[in-house]
Amino acid sequence: MDEPDWQCFIAAYHQEHAGITEQLFSLAGTSPYAWLAEPLRGVEGTVLDLACGSAPTRQELPDTDWVGVDLSAEELAQAARQGRGPLVRAAADALPAASASVAAVCAA
Numbered sequence: 001m002d003e004p005d006w007q008c009f010i011a012a013y014h015q016e017h018a019g020i021t022e023q024l025f026s027l028a029g030t031s032p033y034a035w036l037a038e039p040l041r042g043v044e045g046t047v048l049d050l051a052c053g054s055a056p057t058r059q060e061l062p063d064t065d066w067v068g069v070d071l072s073a074e075e076l077a078q079a080a081r082q083g084r085g086p087l088v089r090a091a092a093d094a095l096p097a098a099s100a101s102v103a104a105v106c107a108a
């Protein structure tokens with residue numbers, strides 16, 4: 001039997017369901033994104049949200065030098081519609097960022 005093509009599956013899933021993770025977590029009593037962002041408040045330098053999806057951490061870190069990276073154009077479009085940015089479309093294993101150019105990375 002052939003191995004599943006996970007990259008194609010993930011791309012197609014997020015194309016059809018952009019924002020699904022944030023929607024799901026919005027059902028929780030407290031925001032997991034607030035918890036995720038907590039240690040990032042006050043970081044001096046750029047915070048890179050890797051696989052940011054619809055970029056829910058952006059609103060948790062309004063005063064931070066933040067950049068969101070995701071492979072899915074549809075997820076990034078969802079983020080942009082909510083005024084979240086700056087956003088970069090890139091793959092996690094080929095980031096268009098120099099070594100040691102960000103102060104912190106988060107990924108959910």
Ligand SMILES: C[S@@+](CC[C@H](N)C(=O)[O-])C[C@H]1O[C@@H](n2cnc3c(N)ncnc32)[C@H](O)[C@@H]1O
Pocket residue numbers: 010014021022050051052053054055056069070071072075090091092093107108
């Ligand atoms: C479960 S969602 C989480 C999105 C967001 N971090 C959140 O918590 O709401 C996973 C995200 O990873 C992105 N992703 C998957 N593989 C990736 C890769 N190789 N490089 C960059 N992003 C990727 C998907 O497009 C999707 O937006």
